[in-house]
Amino acid sequence: MAWPDIGRGLSILGVVLLHASTSIPAESSTIIQPLNEALTPVRLPLFFLISGYFSGKVLRQSLSELCVKRLWFFLVPYLVWASVDIVQSAAASTAMQSTGALTFAAWGDRVLQGITVYWFFQMLVVANLFLWLTRRLNTFFVLIASLAPLLLLAQEQMVPDWQFKIMVFVPIFMLGARGKDLVTVIADFSHHPLVATGLIAMGVLIEARYRVFRGLSSDGALFDPMVLGPAVIDQNDVNILVEFIYRLALIPTAVAVAVVVSKLPGITTFVQFLGRNTLVFYIGHPLGMFAFMHLFTVRGIDFEPHLNLWFLLQLAMCLTGCAAVYFLSMVPVAGWIVAPPPIAKFFPRLRGAGAATPTTAAAGAPATRTSTTTG
Template sequence: MKTGNDTPAPQQVTAPQNKTRMDWPDIAKGISILGVVLLHVSLAIPGGQDTLASHLNSLLDPLRMPLFFMVSGFFAVKVLDQSFGELFRGRLWFYLVPYLLWTPVNLYLHRLEGTIFTGREPASFEWYSDSIVWATNMYWFLYFLVMFNLFLWATKKLPGWAIAVLVASLWLFMPAFSEIEILRKSIIYLPAFLIGAYFRPLITRFAESATKPKAIVFSAVLYVAGLALGVISNALRDAQHHGATMLWLMNLRDSYAHALGGNLTGFDMDHLPAMIIRVISLPAGIVMCVWIARIKPLGDLLKLIGKHTLPIYIGHALGLSLIFGFGLRWNFMTIDNLSESMWHHTNTWMVIAFACAMLGGYLTYLLSKVPGLGWSLVPPKLPALVEERPVKVDQPESASASSKAYGI
């Protein structure tokens, strides 16, 4: 016989609380992808980088892609318990297919737009292959998810200090290979991905306490410290009159570069403080997302966007090329901010281009639902050669099926 104490009421209360706490990863992805779209829109519009929207978006620079990579690592923790076959079938396959299929399409459309409207010469096959192989394209994030997941899997049996040494040793290649984008982005973003994977329990506990004063003050102090480091880094790079300390740092940099067979510029040296800034800004990003989750209309919207980042990521670039570029930019866009007409203002075209980019994302989402075509975004699962071991890591309740597969 059941007594009054056997009621399941406590479970009914606990589950929604856990769910609310875990809304922040989707919100983080939503904020990140909107920031990416706005960045690319500001680059597509003449004078777009001087607008208020672009300046506000620049405040997200320490958070935009690092949050994306940290959340991806947060969902990639199951890699630590997988064989290579399980890793490829359950994860890498879902990154490689959209990257290899959609990157050439985007590169071709972007190049064709320049050829038709500006007279730029058509690109060579070598240009396309180099852009894909070296990840110098709009969809580089998918490329690096493949690399970072492989790194996570390959180093899973190493102690923590050895992994830290491997990551730090990437800087040894900077003097000789600083122009290679793969190396640059790995230095900046690989730590955020590994933090998401290896510190998942700590991140979860921090998110649960993100509304407490200590967490807010801690994250705010780190974020301000990151901004201060950015100011110092820019001063070291751009100062015209070098003092004794700055000259000593520059000589040390040049000696290091010469010893390793290369030449480090001020821009190259920025990658070390850039990585530090982005890592110490992550707690502020988590706190921000947890608080936004409490603002229901805004939180629900960002969570919805965060669950569909892949079609937005793929489709916004196509929207900027096909809808905005071919359809509007070269036919109707005239920017003259001294004109009395609102249609000539940069801000107006920023809004129009952003709408075109998001429309491209929505159309790509619809394409993913079309039988026979949707596999280019969400390819069918590969059959397992042997019975796969069950993965013991639980996914957060707020994660959608696509989020679990892609981690984006």
């Protein structure tokens, strides 16, 4: 079963290319923009779907096992690398806008709300906790319950980014975890050329309709505010709902694309390599972004005359950051900030349940150097 690694590979490729371009002003004019748009349906939704797909062990774990054998492997890299991001971001802001120094309260607020490029780790913690809390419920009711955060659209204030991520990505994670059989059926049928073609064509139609909506929405409000008792539903709420439906509707297309790519000689090997090393790419590529920002962006350099060359330079720096993290992960002790050591041995009651490793326990996280399709 190669498509999960392929799906992860496509996802991390999309993330790296997106971040390597969006840090540059006028990024929509770079040569990579068409590919960025094409990877939209497989970038993050497929990542969360596959993370959920390999999270079945959570349903059989106690809370202590969940914390020691799973959440530990998410929280350590999140706290370390999110702190790096927050500190460098504050330094760049100070250099560009003369803002005040970073405070502990501001750091804590950003960590708790996931205001960092490493928010994926935090969202995996939330998704796994939700999966564990609903483990005794019927699958149908669990999937319905995962939609409950959409009720936050009724609040008067603007929906914070962390709430938006819960609304959109936790249900997709739950679909992968509790709807694993359905996802497997879609993947199996996608091996048939006619089915794969049909699903991809469906995705093209969904994408076209979504772009029409985005165009009309940018021209002006399509929806007058609706008062439902104490709740007010406005255009922004409708936009969020559409964003969720759009990502959910493209899941079959994303799975079909992963299956099709898994059949392409040469390309399969490269994308599968990315999929089996997503942890390294996910942690490492922002380091190149940070370096680019402090070396060039904060100095007010005009990127416009050579936009594509600047993009290629930042992409090279992102890949250099990935290589640095790869080698760091192999350094004794220091590598723990990439892949923390198992700690189940310190909890005697948990030893008999099978000691976790950074790869197998975090199979729902970005993958390390070995395949996670066996998890």
